[in-house]
Amino acid sequence: GQNIDQPTEMTATEGAIVQINCTYQTSGFNGLFWYQQHAGEAPTFLSYNVLDGLEEKGRFSSFLSRSKGYSYLLLKELQMKDSASYLCALMDSNYQLIWGAGTKLIIKP
Amino acid sequence: GAVVSQHPSRVICKSGTSVKIECRSLDFQATTMFWYRQFPKQSLMLMATSNEGSKATYEQGVEKDKFLINHASLTLSTLTVTSAHPEDSSFYICSARDQGQGDWETQYFGPGTRLLVL
Numbered sequence: 001g002q003n004i005d006q007p008t009e010m011t012a013t014e015g016a017i018v019q020i021n022c023t024y025q026t027s028g029f030n031g032l033f034w035y036q037q038h039a040g041e042a043p044t045f046l047s048y049n050v051l052d053g054l055e056e057k058g059r060f061s062s063f064l065s066r067s068k069g070y071s072y073l074l075l076k077e078l079q080m081k082d083s084a085s086y087l088c089a090l091m092d093s094n095y096q097l098i099w100g101a102g103t104k105l106i107i108k109p
Numbered sequence: 110g111a112v113v114s115q116h117p118s119r120v121i122c123k124s125g126t127s128v129k130i131e132c133r134s135l136d137f138q139a140t141t142m143f144w145y146r147q148f149p150k151q152s153l154m155l156m157a158t159s160n161e162g163s164k165a166t167y168e169q170g171v172e173k174d175k176f177l178i179n180h181a182s183l184t185l186s187t188l189t190v191t192s193a194h195p196e197d198s199s200f201y202i203c204s205a206r207d208q209g210q211g212d213w214e215t216q217y218f219g220p221g222t223r224l225l226v227l
Contacts, residue, residue, distance in 0.1 A: 031214055042202045042218040043153070050214075087152065091214060097143075099152045 002026040004100035006088050011106045012078055020073045020086050020103045028093020034062050034073045035087040037102065043087055046073070075105075083107045111137050111207040115219035122193055123227055129189045130222045132203030138183035139205035143216060144176075147200045159186040193226045200224075 003025045012018040024032070031050035035043035049055055049064035049071060061074040073086055088100040112135040122128050132142055142159040157178055158166040165178035177189040186205075190197055200223050204216040 033215070035218075040200075040223075042221040045215055045217060048215055095214065096155065096158070097216060099154075101152045 002090060002092060002098045004088055004090055004098060006086075006100045006103045008101070009104045009106065011108060012075075014078055014080060014107055014109050016078050017074065017076050018078060018105065020075075020088075020105065022071045022073070022088030022100060024069050024071070024088075024090050024100075026069070026090055026092060026098070029066065030091040030093065030095055032062075032064055032071045033089040033091065033097065034060075034071075035089060036084050037087055038084045046086075078107050080107050080109070111205070111215075111217040113203065113205050113217050113219040115203055115222050117222060118220060119223045119225075121225045121227065124194055125192055127189055127191045128193055128224060129187055130201055130203075130224075132186045132188070132205070132219050134184045134205045134207070137205075137207040137209060139186075140183060140208060142180060142186040142203055142205045144178065144186075144188050145202045145204065147202060147221075153202065156188075161186075190224065193224070195226045198224055198226045 006022045033048050034046040036046050037043040047062035049062050054063045059076045064071045085102040085104050087102045089097045114133045116131045140161045144156045145153040146156050147153050155168050156171045159178050159180040161180045161183050167173045180186040200221050202221040204218045
């Protein structure tokens with residue numbers, strides 16, 4: 001089966017950097033996604049990693065290590081609008097998404 | 110980019126009535142769409158995979174006779190909650206893949222429909 005773990009909640013300061021980790025166990029792997037979800041809204045796509053390494057997109061970067069079953073989302077120059085839940089999702093061998101419970105990120109001034 | 114719309118965004122209905130939710134891919138064709146349900150402070154739960162021109166594939170525990178899915182065209186899938194009860198109150202979200210693009214694996218989400226059954 002599959003299992004995905006990410007912290008329930010994190011707090012960071014405006015302007016700082018925060019790293020949200022995601023570990024997973026799976027028998028089939030077709031990539032790992034990060035989505036952002038503001039309260040009361042649907043998720044929006046942030047990143048997709050299928051090969052090991054770091055993918056950078058502006059203030060957001062995502063890293064994947066398939067051998068370690070590990071990914072992280074790195075957010076730089078934090079802004080108040082970055083307060084949201086960040087969902088890690090694994091694409092399994094059937095190309096379906098298996099969702100983590102999400103990490104609620106709280107940004108303080 | 111790939112845009113997915115949902116209608117209605119919010120609906121309140123009486124117990125026992127049926128509610129239809131539409132999901133449309135606006136600028137791409139989607140042979141596969143997904144329907145999710147999300148309860149407060151919980152992650153997304155996949156209900157079913159909607160395939161254009163064929164029957165939907167339901168996840169374990171999801172009643173196919175209660176949650177009717179119709180994917181009649183490459184841009185439209187509908188979810189009908191039949192004989193809705195208060196426990197069906199939830200946030201229903203659809204997503205679709207733009208399979209004409211190189212990043213076909215990425216699911217793009219509609220804005221969601223908040224259902225409240227009284």
